[in-house]
Amino acid sequence: MADLDIFRTETRAWLEANCPEEMRQPVRDEEDVYWGGRKASFKSDAQKSWFEACAAKGYTVPAWPKAYGGAGLGAAEAKILREEMSRIGARPPLSSFGIWMLGPALLKFGTEEQKVHYLGEIARGEIRWCQGYSEPGSGSDLVSMQTFGEDMGDHWVVNGQKIWTSYADEADWIFCLVRTDKTNKYQGITFMLFDMETPGVTTKPILLISGNSPFCETFFDDVKVPKDQHVGEINRGWDVAKYLLGHEREMISGAGGGDRTAAIGATMKRHAAKEGGELDPMLRAELAMFDIDALSYSAMGEKFLDEIKVGKAHPAQPNMMKYAGTELNKRRHELMMSAGGSRSLEWDSEETSGGKPSRGWLRTKANSIEGGTSEVMLNVISKRILELPGD
Amino acid sequence: MADLDIFRTETRAWLEANCPEEMRQPVRDEEDVYWGGRKASFKSDAQKSWFEACAAKGYTVPAWPKAYGGAGLGAAEAKILREEMSRIGARPPLSSFGIWMLGPALLKFGTEEQKVHYLGEIARGEIRWCQGYSEPGSGSDLVSMQTFGEDMGDHWVVNGQKIWTSYADEADWIFCLVRTDKTNKYQGITFMLFDMETPGVTTKPILLISGNSPFCETFFDDVKVPKDQHVGEINRGWDVAKYLLGHEREMISGAGGGDRTAAIGATMKRHAAKEGGELDPMLRAELAMFDIDALSYSAMGEKFLDEIKVGKAHPAQPNMMKYAGTELNKRRHELMMSAGGSRSLEWDSEETSGGKPSRGWLRTKANSIEGGTSEVMLNVISKRILELPGD
Amino acid sequence: MPLYYDDDQTMLADSARQFMAEEGAIKKQLRHWRDAGCKDGFGHELWKQFGEMGFTGILVSEDDGGLGMGHVEAGIVLEEIGRNLTPSPFLTSSVLAATALGQGSDDLRGRYLPGLLTGESVFAVAIDEGAKHRPERITTRAEKSGNGFKLSGRKDFVIHGASADMIIVAARTSGSDADADGITLFAVPRDAAGMNHDAVRLVDSSVATHMVLDGVELDGGAVIGEVDGGREVLNRMLNAGRIGAAAEGVGVARGAMDMTVDYLKQRKQFGKLIGEFQALQHRAAHLYSEVEISRAAVIKAQQLLDADAPSAALMVSVAKAKVGQTAGLAVREGVQMHGGIGMTDEYDIGLYMKRDRALQEFLGDVYYHAERVAQISGY
């Protein structure tokens, strides 16, 4: 226990010394975060120095082993670091799909060589990854995907199309599900890794209703992928993907904490007062009902994390968290729009810094679709937790 | 037009002269209504004189032809009579499944002889009918029923069991679905009529969670039913039943009007004041949301009736009315219980005249089950109105 | 009066449906003007076509050259506008402004109505002060000056404010901010000195303004109705606008629902049409039921308004709130059931969600009207 106290003191001091004031401001959008990669540039010196200080100490991926660029922190230490960072509102030094998605997959399924090479690049923010799962027509039914890699001995030739590849236009490499055996639905998929600059790879951003384009369509036209660039066994990529989907749902489920689960009634009242008005009694009632659900959900998030640590959580519980958390977040933004009134309808005004309320509200509508729709989550809960008969 | 005005004046005068003050009080429960039949007795002289006056004028079934005991009123006149009766809050002179259910079936499918005989008895309140549709295990899946009538030449011998037969213990006759052909699911059912005093018929009341027993289990043990006692063709009883189910849903759908669709906020406030309290702001908000739905639904009820009159309503629209109306009524009683507080929890106190609030609340839970569950209604809407693909 | 359309109304509905589906279609109007970054957010050509169709004058009396019809008929046009997300000044000009002008002097009616009928003029109304609809409280002041008035104050959410030839402004000529009395309505011409507009594009691609009145001078002829007696005209105008917005909302809900139900019949997942999944079937059926009920509430309120019935105000708030709930459900279910592509600008369902949001807010949202329902009902 004493060791942990020491660690906390040291961490606090280190953060004090290394996290610039500018990096202690709330993250307003993805722009405020450093995503790394070849094409990346720092938005400010503060962002640069904060990232470099963390990278040097392994704090871009604190829980990864030192050998792979992490700090090798144990669960307790990692928790302390999180607590101390959120205490001063420190921004994450580096965000990326490499950290959230590919990293965990490599840690579980990768070869030692892959871990040293790829994880290191991720930890140092050198390579930015994107994810190639969904395809037009597949949607929730992932395994129905068609992108095919033809075996040419020492390499595959990949042809097909992916959709919802996040920031594919800014990414350096892609981790990608490719069908390598047409005769076997589940055991005919390989989890491939390849460079987005490989000839034959093209991307097209998708304009969303929010007016932003965080996703792309990505096209593969005779793309050569060396045979050694896959995670897990050939034709066993679905195991890796399933593992990652579970992991993703845990992550999306908000893991408690964060705005998503905060109560909003008091804030909305201040907001209304600023606009020179009062909360409608009826809106006030809705806000109270929401706060009840939000505070309950955040207790659930805390409980869920505690249970995961000791393996007490039902393996399908992340599906419940994802379902409830995303539905809650959509409701939250509906209420924020109502409280904001006509001002929050503005699409590009300065007062709304370019329509943050309305664009943010529209963005949340994807929460219950991406990473497994609410309908799929409910199917999984009823089958795997309630064990209702399946058809 | 003038004729109708005259009719209204005459009707108003007739009601003034014939409807006793006592019969102008709101109906508190089924006790307050005369159901007729061999075992029936009048609760009061007022009830008796009101019934006899109406029966003499054909006003127990105003829209039925005079030849069958009705008053032969046209739609417009019948509407005027309804309006004038509700204007003075006159109770129905006679209620029965004969009027609501068997009557319409006979009018559409019955022989002239059957009409004269059975409709007359119903109009005069001589015979009380009950309905034998559901069976244990059938539930929403009516056609799966098992009660079988063996053809013995001039009669059937019926064996089996029915459930949810309303007031079977007080009824004189039953109209009953009986399987007469085991080889044909839909076209092997006959719509039979027989006396509940026929040897082999026994009934057992079902105790409900409300503490009342409006329904029975009814058992048939070698019951002899003469071959001429059926409505519609032999083995074509399902056509009659389907027609009646549609008719029943129209009826249950509340056809607008009535308590079911009334706003309750103001009443609940007075109620709370009587108990020396105020409405909780949050309950007030819920009541407003309910009143919005209730007043909207009652507009829908009015629209639905107007459209039915001129054949503009979608044939499956009664299913929507039934679904929305029953769900609304359940919510209404939940809110009344909340507004009533601990007083409304009382089960048999004098102040609640024997637990009317709580027993009434529990009774409404059957609304979305009887006469077709909400789930069946939604299935029908999606198939027949939205024409979604069926499995 | 039966709660379905009579023969004339059915004819109007047919022609409105056909006209809006062709001329007012999403691709032809909303997307066209949006992608062109049009400063008005709608097309003046289409507005003139509204005039040729006679739509512009539905609520204008026959003496003034209009059709002298009622809110049921205006609602018929608005439902088709909603279904096609057709951007136009119909609601602000032909419903709100026309209702107010109907209470105005011969001179005012003669000055403004002809341009409205032909679709050459566009009118706006300036009511809200602040981000929420609170017409009970009006602080914009109109001081007597000479034989006229001088207006000072700030108005928000003035739809078409920058495109309007005339703006109806609710101002206070006496009493204190929250008084019912002491309100006067003014018809302010676009070129009035001291009137400044800060135009902002909204989520549904319409354009509203924050409007500042800095000592705007008007002569007595600009007054609509009686000085200090504007509340009654304002309420009449608001009720017309609210039930109009509700009717448009029904169109939005029906448009979103129809588009979604069609999608359920085409899209396959797990080897099935998604419309075969019972969970979606039940949600769609529930939505259908809510849409039908909302539409009945709107028609009922329109008839009560046309009959000048005392219960009209209650039913208008019931309908605006009910439609708000239902249209919100329709667009949320619409986007969710479309899945990923529902989030793309390429598909239209998201446009319904955006329009619904702006319409919800216009002239009072669900919460505002629920509060009114409680107050009018006496609790």
Add this chain to the structure above:
Amino acid sequence: MPLYYDDDQTMLADSARQFMAEEGAIKKQLRHWRDAGCKDGFGHELWKQFGEMGFTGILVSEDDGGLGMGHVEAGIVLEEIGRNLTPSPFLTSSVLAATALGQGSDDLRGRYLPGLLTGESVFAVAIDEGAKHRPERITTRAEKSGNGFKLSGRKDFVIHGASADMIIVAARTSGSDADADGITLFAVPRDAAGMNHDAVRLVDSSVATHMVLDGVELDGGAVIGEVDGGREVLNRMLNAGRIGAAAEGVGVARGAMDMTVDYLKQRKQFGKLIGEFQALQHRAAHLYSEVEISRAAVIKAQQLLDADAPSAALMVSVAKAKVGQTAGLAVREGVQMHGGIGMTDEYDIGLYMKRDRALQEFLGDVYYHAERVAQISGY
């Protein structure tokens, strides 16, 4: 502290689950005493068994012979009580009264706690005045008389009032009806002269009383805590009772859900198990999610109470309201999914609906606690 049970709590949960499933089963207790028309509505034998198990003293300090445990542990027992609809005086005696007595004098604790520990004594609390829970407003008055007090007033919804050996009464010793201060709690023995009970059976077959205090004379020793300083003790007692009721509500919700999910796996319609219908699957899955979240809220609030955290009061109201929503949903879905037989007294699901309704009302319903959440949060 992690939000799951530690080893001791897990052991307690196991024994409580087994004990309640056997001794507290619906058939053995609720139906038995209900059908016998028992005037208490519960069995004294079972209550003594609670004593032998040590449950009665969970919240009683070890110095007073109890287990000195916290609200998490009390909640463990209450969840099993809820799951089995076990009628007992546990919530009123071992949670509400025990919490108040814990603040009482040595004399009071010595007089009442031993009987509680063995399960020989039954206690009740008299708080509500009128049909809704409004403890902010206390009109029952206690006037000084001699070296004691004279109580006059009326109390309602006094659960177990007629069976109780002692009733804790919240009365006003100074100030006006709505004052926070000026409240004093009294321990009133059953035989006190001038106390009259009008017993009424409730929908869940429990028995409550309308209680009239007609100049009930008590000596100063009956005062729990400080004269005029009872509000703080009252709040402590209320929070304990509210989170206790919430924990029992979680048990009711889980019991109803489990019973319903089992039924979905047995009942056939249209040649299918009804549990195969996706619409029901999704509703069941949603219910599961709500139940899990509600349970987390309750455990969180229990831990905050045990830690005497300032945020405990907010979380208690959050939990009571959330459980109210969820348990209500569970019993409504339970009855609906059971179909016709769910309406019969023969099946247990309806008993869950009845118990839930009474529990919802006890110590503040969803609406009361939602209002508290808003007020405590400052809006």
